[in-house]
Amino acid sequence: MAQQDSAPKGHGGHASGAAAGGAHVAPAADDAHAHAHPTWKQYKWVALILTAITVVEVWIYYIPSFVASKLFVPALLIMSAVKFAIVVLFYMHLKYDARLFRALFTGPLIIAVVTIISLMFLFGHLAIRVGS
Amino acid sequence: MSASPALDHVQAGAHGHHYTTTGLDSRKIAIWAFIGSECMLFASLISTYLIYKGRSVVGPFPHEACAPPACQVPLKAILNIPVTSASTFVLLMSSLAMVLALAAVENRNLPKLTTGDRILGSSKLWLWATCILGATFLAFQAFEFTSFVHEGLSIRTNLFGSSFFTLTGFHGAHVTAGVIWLGTLLAIDYKRGLGPGDAINVDIAALYWHFVDVVWIAIFTLIYLIR
Numbered sequence: 001m002a003q004q005d006s007a008p009k010g011h012g013g014h015a016s017g018a019a020a021g022g023a024h025v026a027p028a029a030d031d032a033h034a035h036a037h038p039t040w041k042q043y044k045w046v047a048l049i050l051t052a053i054t055v056v057e058v059w060i061y062y063i064p065s066f067v068a069s070k071l072f073v074p075a076l077l078i079m080s081a082v083k084f085a086i087v088v089l090f091y092m093h094l095k096y097d098a099r100l101f102r103a104l105f106t107g108p109l110i111i112a113v114v115t116i117i118s119l120m121f122l123f124g125h126l127a128i129r130v131g132s
Numbered sequence: 133m134s135a136s137p138a139l140d141h142v143q144a145g146a147h148g149h150h151y152t153t154t155g156l157d158s159r160k161i162a163i164w165a166f167i168g169s170e171c172m173l174f175a176s177l178i179s180t181y182l183i184y185k186g187r188s189v190v191g192p193f194p195h196e197a198c199a200p201p202a203c204q205v206p207l208k209a210i211l212n213i214p215v216t217s218a219s220t221f222v223l224l225m226s227s228l229a230m231v232l233a234l235a236a237v238e239n240r241n242l243p244k245l246t247t248g249d250r251i252l253g254s255s256k257l258w259l260w261a262t263c264i265l266g267a268t269f270l271a272f273q274a275f276e277f278t279s280f281v282h283e284g285l286s287i288r289t290n291l292f293g294s295s296f297f298t299l300t301g302f303h304g305a306h307v308t309a310g311v312i313w314l315g316t317l318l319a320i321d322y323k324r325g326l327g328p329g330d331a332i333n334v335d336i337a338a339l340y341w342h343f344v345d346v347v348w349i350a351i352f353t354l355i356y357l358i359r
């Protein structure tokens with residue numbers, strides 16, 4: 001296990017001496033592999049956490065009193081968002097990768113989420129009650 | 133130095149990497165941009181499902197059972213949560229297998245002293261595991277689609293059927309493309325072996341595979357669990 005417990009190197013991230021003023025980037029051999037990835041133990045824990053959250057999601061689905069409560073939908077959405085974030089940050093290495101990759105993903109993701117919420121309002125599935 | 137200064141910025145660097153003025157590999161920039169665009173594609177499909185949710189005139193319905201006299205024919209809730217939960221678990225485990233395949237490719241040249249090292253360091257094993265788990269997910273989906281059709285729900289039956297089959301069908305098509313992609317990596321691994329120089333190619337495939345996984349995380353909650 002020692003092999004995987006030492007953090008594997010990343011790849012495709014920043015080249016060393018990244019471009020300054022638009023100059024040609026000349027990565028020095030494998031110095032380009034600058035970003036560390038999670039270790040095997042971290043991957044294992046991520047898998048366990050994802051499984052545990054999924055079990056809880058399905059479990060609360062079968063509790064009629066909880067399904068009828070106002071907490072049901074927010075709880076599911078929060079758990080789903082946590083799972084989503086964990087996979088993106090650890091399995092997709094976004095936590096360890098370049099900021100440009102984060103921007104390329106989170107930008108369209110924000111547009112996508114805003115689009116879904118806007119359409120829900122537009123078609124009357126969501127409403128904000130103003131006044132009494 | 134090329135004739136065009138612009139070309140200098142995209143020349144392949146050491147080890148065949150395609151670096152840009154950002155210092156980042158152009159292929160990784162491309163896959164992240166592609167994944168960003170895919171976010172918006174699936175947002176449109178999920179929006180369509182949510183907009184039409186609860187507006188089907190005839191059954192079968194996703195969660196709501198329907199008994200006479202409300203319905204001429206008694207209908208039960210059609211979504212099979214236990215089966216879908218199992219397929220969700222399978223897809224989550226395929227993501228674990230994928231990151232282990234990538235780590236194995238990156239660490240190909242490191243010495244493998246123990247049995248655990250040899251197991252964790254086998255890219256073929258983890259690529260096979262990812263492919264099989266992906267195919268298992270597709271088998272679950274085929275079972276689900278077939279059972280729905282037998283229970284009277286097709287893509288033409290009602291708004292639920294149309295939006296449900298379109299959304300999950302698109303996702304299933306993405307999983308199929310991922311399994312084929314992983315199959316090509318396996319073929320390369322058997323032919324000449326995947327080493328650290330190939331890590332970027334495996335990483336790009338892994339990013340696509342994990343994206344398919346996160347889309348399913350959203351679908352599972354929004355379509356299957358939220359009533």
